[in-house]
Amino acid sequence: MSNQYKLVTCTINGKERSAMVDVRASLTDMLRNDYGLTSVKKGCEVGECGACAVIIDGECFNSCIYLAIWADGKNITTLEGLTHPDGTLSDIQQAFVDESAIQCGFCSPGFMIEAESFLQKGKIYTDDELRKLLSGHLCRCTGYENILRAVKKVMHKRAAESV
Amino acid sequence: MIIGKSYTRVDAYDKATGRTKYTEDLCDKHALVAKIKHSNVAHAIVKSVDISEAEKIPGVVKVLTCFDAPEYLFPTAGHPWSTEESHQDICDRNVLTKHVRYYGDDVAAVVAEDEVAAKRAIEAIKVEYEVLPFVLDVQEAMKDGAPQIHEKYKNNVLAHTQIHKGNYEEAIKEPGLIKIDKWYNTQTVQHCHIENFICYAWEEGGRIHVTSSTQIPHVTRRCVAQALGVDWGRVRVVKPYIGGGFGNKQDALYEPLCAWLTTQVGGRLVKLDCQREETFANNRVRHAIRYHFISWVKPDGTLVARKVECFSNQGAYASHGHAICAKGLGSFPQLYPCENFEGDGWTVFTNRQVGGAMRGYGMPQATFAIEAHTEDICTELGLDPIAYRRKTVMPVGYVDAFSKNELYSDTFNQCLDAGMKYIDFERKREAYKNQTGDIRRGIGVSLLWYNTAVWPIALETSSCRMVMNQDGSIQLQVGETEIGQGADTAFSQMAAETLGIPFEKVHIVSCQDTDVTPFGTGAYASRQTYAAGMGIRGCAEAFKAHILDVAYRYTRMQSYLMDIVDGNIIRKTDGRVLMTLGELALTVLYDREHNEHLTMEKTAQLKTNAYSFGCCFAEVEVDIPMCQVKLLNIINVHDAGTLINPALAEAQVHGGMSMGIGYGLSEKMLYDAKTGKLLNGNLLDYKLSTMMDHPHLEAQFVENPEPTSAYGTKGLGEPPVNPVASAIRNAILNATGVAFDELPMRPHLLYEKFSQAGFFQD
Numbered sequence: 001m002s003n004q005y006k007l008v009t010c011t012i013n014g015k016e017r018s019a020m021v022d023v024r025a026s027l028t029d030m031l032r033n034d035y036g037l038t039s040v041k042k043g044c045e046v047g048e049c050g051a052c053a054v055i056i057d058g059e060c061f062n063s064c065i066y067l068a069i070w071a072d073g074k075n076i077t078t079l080e081g082l083t084h085p086d087g088t089l090s091d092i093q094q095a096f097v098d099e100s101a102i103q104c105g106f107c108s109p110g111f112m113i114e115a116e117s118f119l120q121k122g123k124i125y126t127d128d129e130l131r132k133l134l135s136g137h138l139c140r141c142t143g144y145e146n147i148l149r150a151v152k153k154v155m156h157k158r159a160a161e162s163v
Numbered sequence: 164m165i166i167g168k169s170y171t172r173v174d175a176y177d178k179a180t181g182r183t184k185y186t187e188d189l190c191d192k193h194a195l196v197a198k199i200k201h202s203n204v205a206h207a208i209v210k211s212v213d214i215s216e217a218e219k220i221p222g223v224v225k226v227l228t229c230f231d232a233p234e235y236l237f238p239t240a241g242h243p244w245s246t247e248e249s250h251q252d253i254c255d256r257n258v259l260t261k262h263v264r265y266y267g268d269d270v271a272a273v274v275a276e277d278e279v280a281a282k283r284a285i286e287a288i289k290v291e292y293e294v295l296p297f298v299l300d301v302q303e304a305m306k307d308g309a310p311q312i313h314e315k316y317k318n319n320v321l322a323h324t325q326i327h328k329g330n331y332e333e334a335i336k337e338p339g340l341i342k343i344d345k346w347y348n349t350q351t352v353q354h355c356h357i358e359n360f361i362c363y364a365w366e367e368g369g370r371i372h373v374t375s376s377t378q379i380p381h382v383t384r385r386c387v388a389q390a391l392g393v394d395w396g397r398v399r400v401v402k403p404y405i406g407g408g409f410g411n412k413q414d415a416l417y418e419p420l421c422a423w424l425t426t427q428v429g430g431r432l433v434k435l436d437c438q439r440e441e442t443f444a445n446n447r448v449r450h451a452i453r454y455h456f457i458s459w460v461k462p463d464g465t466l467v468a469r470k471v472e473c474f475s476n477q478g479a480y481a482s483h484g485h486a487i488c489a490k491g492l493g494s495f496p497q498l499y500p501c502e503n504f505e506g507d508g509w510t511v512f513t514n515r516q517v518g519g520a521m522r523g524y525g526m527p528q529a530t531f532a533i534e535a536h537t538e539d540i541c542t543e544l545g546l547d548p549i550a551y552r553r554k555t556v557m558p559v560g561y562v563d564a565f566s567k568n569e570l571y572s573d574t575f576n577q578c579l580d581a582g583m584k585y586i587d588f589e590r591k592r593e594a595y596k597n598q599t600g601d602i603r604r605g606i607g608v609s610l611l612w613y614n615t616a617v618w619p620i621a622l623e624t625s626s627c628r629m630v631m632n633q634d635g636s637i638q639l640q641v642g643e644t645e646i647g648q649g650a651d652t653a654f655s656q657m658a659a660e661t662l663g664i665p666f667e668k669v670h671i672v673s674c675q676d677t678d679v680t681p682f683g684t685g686a687y688a689s690r691q692t693y694a695a696g697m698g699i700r701g702c703a704e705a706f707k708a709h710i711l712d713v714a715y716r717y718t719r720m721q722s723y724l725m726d727i728v729d730g731n732i733i734r735k736t737d738g739r740v741l742m743t744l745g746e747l748a749l750t751v752l753y754d755r756e757h758n759e760h761l762t763m764e765k766t767a768q769l770k771t772n773a774y775s776f777g778c779c780f781a782e783v784e785v786d787i788p789m790c791q792v793k794l795l796n797i798i799n800v801h802d803a804g805t806l807i808n809p810a811l812a813e814a815q816v817h818g819g820m821s822m823g824i825g826y827g828l829s830e831k832m833l834y835d836a837k838t839g840k841l842l843n844g845n846l847l848d849y850k851l852s853t854m855m856d857h858p859h860l861e862a863q864f865v866e867n868p869e870p871t872s873a874y875g876t877k878g879l880g881e882p883p884v885n886p887v888a889s890a891i892r893n894a895i896l897n898a899t900g901v902a903f904d905e906l907p908m909r910p911h912l913l914y915e916k917f918s919q920a921g922f923f924q925d
Contacts, residue, residue, distance in 0.1 A: 024279070033192055037181070038181055038182060038183075038184065038185075038188045039180070039181020039182075040181075041185075041357070041358070041406070042187065042359075043357040043358065043359070043406075043439065043846075044439040044845070044846050045438065045439070046439070046845070046847075048439070048845065048846035048847050049357055049439075049846050051357055078181070079180070079181040080180065080181055080182075083180045087180075089176070089179055089180070093179040093180065094179075096175075096179055097171055097172075097175040097176065097179050098171070100169075100172070100810045100811060100813070100814045101814075102172065102175055102178045102179060103407075103647040103648065103649065103814060103815075103818065104356070104357070104358070104404075104405065104406045104407040104646065104647025105174065105178030105183055105404070105406070105647065106185065106356075106357040106358045106406030106407060106647075107357045107406075108178055108179065109181045112179070130854075131853075131854045131855045131857075132855055134854045135853040135854050135855045136853075137853075137854075138355070138357060138846060138851055138853065139357065140354070140355050140356055140357060140407050140409065140818065140821075140822065140851070141407055141647050141648075141814075141818045142814060142817055142818055142821070143817035143818050143819075143820050143821030143822075143857060143860050144817075144821065144853075144854040144857060145814075145817040145821075145857075145859070145860045146814055146817065147854070148854065
């Protein structure tokens with residue numbers, strides 16, 4: 001059993017953290033169970049629905065099919081990391097609120113974290129490109145309409161601000 | 164006015180941060196884990212279960228089989244209880260079964276210290292079956308000699324209802340009538356809420372406590388008590404925020420089993436968390452219903468007589484049962500009134516998984532059939548599909564004899580006008596005439612009709628409690644549940660409006676707890692704004708009257724001279740602010756002479772109901788060689804009466820349209836004919852629409868306030884899904900001349916039908 005646990009040290013939402021983790025655990029399990037990060041949702045646990053998405057070293061992954069031990073030395077951002085320390089929302093979170101893009105809220109963190117990961121690149125995408133970029137996330141409530149609207153709004157706002 | 168404003172959802176901020184607590188977030192991580200041994204045969208008697216190997220696995224706490232389960236039979240449907248035994252839901256389940264009735268039925272369960280041990284133990288359980296023949300098709304199941312699934316139900320018929328009006332047999336003798344005789348088939352689909360079903364249970368204080376991702380906490384409490392044979396008061400059900408329900412969670416799913424399991428391990432905390440594959444294979448599904456329509460019409464389309472048969476595939480257990488088939492059947496003679504109508508609806512057990520409630524409750528199936536058939540009549544007779552619908556649809560002033568529901572306004576024409584204008588219907592219809600070539604475009608329409616709430620079929624009730632804080636704000640409690648649709652926000656707006664306080668001063672108690680929440684039957688039947696609206700308004704008006712009586716003590720003004728406006732007690736005669744509600748609440752609570760805690764509780768029983776209306780227009784591009792349909796444009800127009808929160812109403816419509824697009828084009832649960840096993844029970848193989856599969860979803864409204872409603876509302880939760888598949892179907896017919904009478908219209912079916920149409924001959 002001694003080989004079953006390993007120390008995983010990584011940066012989570014800007015802070016270095018360490019925990020002994022079951023080598024069979026997914027990153028979803030570690031983030032939820034060891035760090036209480038409830039934005040990381042379990043919808044399928046096989047990488048189909050996108051509800052567990054997190055940013056690892058700048059790239060978005062389904063954390064349910066990413067072993068916790070692979071996270072050693074990595075820089076991880078969850079939705080909790082987007083909220084400012086004083087509790088104010090980031091632009092992408094605020095846009096989801098303002099555009100009524102949240103209903104049951106279960107898929108919302110995955111969409112927001114995905115959008116954040118590609119909007120960081122500062123590129124302007126077409127609607128078709130955005131739809132493709134967000135197609136790894138399933139939602140049954142919104143029909144995706146207001147989610148697309150919210151992401152576009154932030155994309156254009158950031159572009160305007162960077163000029 | 165607070166009604167009609169697009170306030171931000173009351174739960175939006177927490178959901179945007181990810182801190183909202185859903186069931187799993189609340190469960191102690193040291194909970195024992197329960198897993199279920201599902202059968203790998205479709206129909207069998209369990210002869211024995213060998214648990215000896217399973218019990219040896221480290222970490223296993225308890226292994227239980229169908230031979231240990233209590234003998235109490237219980238129902239699962241999220242219906243109100245009926246005090247008349249004949250109207251009660253059918254009790255046909257045990258928490259674990261000795262008679263396997265579908266592939267995946269629950270025969271044993273393991274409680275273990277962790278998930279790995281539980282899963283290993285499940286695999287180690289050996290079940291010996293006496294395998295029986297099984298039947299998957301609804302009409303096959305009705306034949307003599309078909310496998311008998313439940314003892315009491317001859318030919319597996321759970322229920323058969325008839326509607327007879329006029330004289331069909333005589334009417335069809337009229338010379339010159341044209342007979343249009345067609346079958347329409349709908350498929351089995353699943354709800355696919357992103358949060359799987361999950362619950363946990365423990366014992367405390369001599370009672371069984373269940374926290375569950377449910378739409379119906381009060382109903383679930385009763386189902387759990389029935390399953391365990393205990394007094395209803397010994398069970399408590401808590402409903403946290405839930406990650407979607409869509410009707411699947413309008414059923415007692417595994418709460419009874421989980422509650423029983425905790426009683427078998429000394430009341431320790433037990434968590435039962437369905438995997439996605441179990442949500443697909445072992446929760447509820449939308450009934451596949453097959454329809455047979457025979458219409459007798461005059462050359463101008465006048466409907467003289469109509470006969471409809473509906474065959475609803477119930478699957479293994481009764482669940483919501485015949486209510487779903489009956490709702491659709493009942494809609495046909497209302498939507499298109501016909502003097503001579505014969506309707507038969509059969510709900511039939513098969514060895515498939517269980518059909519339950521799903522957004523629309525039989526109406527997506529029925530709407531597909533009736534609106535495909537209406538289009539087929541127009542095509543056959545060369546009639547304009549819009550003009551024909553305007554002429555034959557339920558007229559203004561129509562009153563249903565049974566429900567007393569009435570069509571008060573010219574809503575169908577208004578909805579059609581709005582939809583046609585947006586999608587440029589007439590010009591496109593003209594442009595798409597006489598197309599040839601591989602790529603063709605088409606445009607189609609479908610009406611929608613929906614009956615809000617459940618009166619007079621069942622009890623309709625909603626209770627509400629308001630408690631005032633020292634600052635003049637209130638806690639608002641209702642039994643009707645937030646399941647993502649935005650109900651809490653709408654309820655808060657209603658309370659603020661009637662009580663006369665700012666929206667921000669309403670603190671809704673979002674999550675229900677049957678120990679403290681006033682009785683309400685939950686989220687279903689698009690009843691939230693209609694039913695809870697009456698509870699809230701009744702309570703708020705009584706509370707206001709009471710507050711003004713109390714205010715007399717401090718203001719010396721007669722209550723009829725005062726009002727509450729924007730959180731202030733004002734004198735109506737001159738508008739002067741006499742005191743704030745906060746001052747009153749604080750003063751009266753700490754008054755050493757007349758102390759009182761300000762609160763009000765009321766029950767509203769509804770003896771009315773409301774129709775909800777609308778239409779959908781779809782425009783498609785069909786690639787004939789590739790057998791693909793691209794949805795180019797789509798609009799739903801709804802008359803849901805007064806919109807409480809237009810932004811949330813619009814969002815609700817988007818979600819329903821999306822579900823309708825999947826229903827029309829891609830979603831279908833596939834069953835292996837040899838074993839009865841579900842073949843595509845995961846989110847990879849089951850084709851749920853992604854963002855790439857949708858065009859822009861346009862949602863528009865016609866607001867004709869419902870006269871019987873506390874706030875002018877009628878149902879909006881379910882209606883948006885109903886007309887979408889038929890509108891797409893009619894657009895494909897317009898594009899290609901091929902009538903699809905089956906769903907979904909995926910490439911496999913297109914290939915088959917286009918081949919039959921001769922499109923692929925050299």
